[in-house]
Amino acid sequence: MKHTGLLCLVLILLSATLTGQQNDPFRGISDEKVLPMLKHLPYRHGGMNVPAEDGRLLYDIILENGYQRGLEIGTSNGYSALWLGLAFKETGGRLITLEIEPQRAREAQENFEHAELDDIIESRINDALKEIPVLEGKFDFVFIDAWKPDYDKYLELILPKMKPGGVITAHNVTSQGSSVRDFLEEIQNNPKLTTTINRSSRAGVSISYVK
Numbered sequence: 674m675k676h677t678g679l680l681c682l683v684l685i686l687l688s689a690t691l692t693g694q695q696n697d698p699f700r701g702i703s704d705e706k707v708l709p710m711l712k713h714l715p716y717r718h719g720g721m722n723v724p725a726e727d728g729r730l731l732y733d734i735i736l737e738n739g740y741q742r743g744l745e746i747g748t749s750n751g752y753s754a755l756w757l758g759l760a761f762k763e764t765g766g767r768l769i770t771l772e773i774e775p776q777r778a779r780e781a782q783e784n785f786e787h788a789e790l791d792d793i794i795e796s797r798i799n800d801a802l803k804e805i806p807v808l809e810g811k812f813d814f815v816f817i818d819a820w821k822p823d824y825d826k827y828l829e830l831i832l833p834k835m836k837p838g839g840v841i842t843a844h845n846v847t848s849q850g851s852s853v854r855d856f857l858e859e860i861q862n863n864p865k866l867t868t869t870i871n872r873s874s875r876a877g878v879s880i881s882y883v884k
């Protein structure tokens with residue numbers, strides 16, 4: 674009886690450890706430069722950055738699909754771009770990230786250099802509404818995380834520049850649902866898109882694959 678109790682306890686502890694490992698957003702990431710930044714950078718920036726779980730979600734989407742050309746709208750200090758850049762480093766792809774505030778873009782650039790991802794990530798300082806129309810070529814991955822009421826405008830500009838099979842993702846679609854209502858309606862009703870909403874973080878991430 675005593676042994677059975679002990680065995681149960683060991684099994685419970687083992688199961689809790691395995692579940693913890695599966696949920697660890699940093700599992701399997703060994704890059705010595707980027708890993709400490711992924712673990713510690715957001716805490717210096719009062720809530721603007723995606724949580725690590727959402728960074729990992731986007732990282733996995735890029736790797737699973739072998740995406741090669743990414744666009745991020747809303748860089749801030751570059752935390753989410755570090756997740757995306759690390760994924761593109763593994764697929765052999767590249768990322769352009771857009772930020773309207775020069776000081777934030779400069780800080781992001783310093784972070785990309787420190788992470789040794791500055792050859793993968795190109796930082797551009799401009800209003801996304803002006804920069805997207807002049808971007809050349811097609812994209813297979815987009816992450817929208819800038820001014821929420823303009824999500825529908827970013828979408829309209831980026832749709833003609835998407836490759837079939839590509840994906841448009843967007844942050845805060847649950848936590849700021851009322852600000853992105855038009856965007857949500859469009860991604861759920863546009864016949865060219867197949868959309869799911871990932872609610873594993875409080876923010877909510879929309880994932881719209883392009884047919």
Ligand SMILES: C[S@@+](CC[C@H](N)C(=O)[O-])C[C@H]1O[C@@H](n2cnc3c(N)ncnc32)[C@H](O)[C@@H]1O
Binds near residue numbers: 748753754774819
């Ligand atoms: C939530 S933060 C981005 C956080 C970042 N994606 C991360 O997780 O690390 C939103 C950023 O979008 C920028 N932004 C807002 N409107 C923009 C626009 N029209 N074009 C480019 N950047 C914009 C803001 O200055 C801000 O730094």
